[in-house]
Amino acid sequence: MLIKRLFPHPILSVVLTLVWLGLVNKVTLGNVILGGFLGIVVPFITAPYWPNRPLLRNPVAIVGYFLIVLWDIVVANVQVAMLIVFKRADSLQSKWITIPLDLTSAEAITVLAGTITMTPGTVSATLSADGSAILVHCLHTDDPDAVRDEIKNRYERRLKEIFA
Amino acid sequence: MEILTEVAISAFLVISGVFGLVGSFGLVKLKDTMQRLHAPTKATTLGVGGVLIASMLYFLLVKDKLSFHELLITLFLFLTAPITANFIAKAYMSANIREADVPTTQGEKGWAIYDDPPEPAEQD
Numbered sequence: 001m002l003i004k005r006l007f008p009h010p011i012l013s014v015v016l017t018l019v020w021l022g023l024v025n026k027v028t029l030g031n032v033i034l035g036g037f038l039g040i041v042v043p044f045i046t047a048p049y050w051p052n053r054p055l056l057r058n059p060v061a062i063v064g065y066f067l068i069v070l071w072d073i074v075v076a077n078v079q080v081a082m083l084i085v086f087k088r089a090d091s092l093q094s095k096w097i098t099i100p101l102d103l104t105s106a107e108a109i110t111v112l113a114g115t116i117t118m119t120p121g122t123v124s125a126t127l128s129a130d131g132s133a134i135l136v137h138c139l140h141t142d143d144p145d146a147v148r149d150e151i152k153n154r155y156e157r158r159l160k161e162i163f164a
Numbered sequence: 165m166e167i168l169t170e171v172a173i174s175a176f177l178v179i180s181g182v183f184g185l186v187g188s189f190g191l192v193k194l195k196d197t198m199q200r201l202h203a204p205t206k207a208t209t210l211g212v213g214g215v216l217i218a219s220m221l222y223f224l225l226v227k228d229k230l231s232f233h234e235l236l237i238t239l240f241l242f243l244t245a246p247i248t249a250n251f252i253a254k255a256y257m258s259a260n261i262r263e264a265d266v267p268t269t270q271g272e273k274g275w276a277i278y279d280d281p282p283e284p285a286e287q288d
Contacts, residue, residue, distance in 0.1 A: 022232035077210040084190040094199055098267045117246035123201050125253040128269035129279040139202045
């Protein structure tokens, strides 16, 4: 199919075009054409580098996921700022938390690890050697199991819906 | 109307300044490297985010043009900040933290810092 060969990675094409328009910061016909050209050529040339790319099952869910993460970042930022300012440093209970993963694709795990780090209060430290669990460092918690369940229910469940 | 615009822009600038300050204060106050790693992830999210929102409002309401650069800065920050934090965490762990100090993986293999990956399946 010609369409499929011209656009091996349609979402990347759209993203590249939008990023190009953002970089030049002006929407003109010339810029749209140049951005569209980049959006076709770059995925075409780089296609051999991702042979096992996971398919996005539900691209619309990405928007919802992004908004939830954005909101969580704001809320958790305030919580951690309170911890830093008002709590004595030696009364902070930092904990390591093991989170077993149901996700299998490298891309999905990368997004989850990035999300865990960007939502303040938790930093993803390392994966297990076979990629079946992720080690998270939590700045302050009384209940490590609750943190684990929240990450699994709030983020991983949604990522499972997005990545096929 | 103009005064409202200025108040909104100033408010976002002040918010981001406060979070930047708290993030830096955390670097001084917290005890060990893993805890300190939490502080800069704050400064890069709400601290930078506030400045970016203020900048977008300024160009939109005062200069009357739409600016996309702030959205791109957000995008690139979200892509790069977790990777930096992860690299620092891994480097610190491999040098200073023993495997016995962290919980187990609850799986067959240990953590990637201390254990080798499984043999790849035989390719036909």
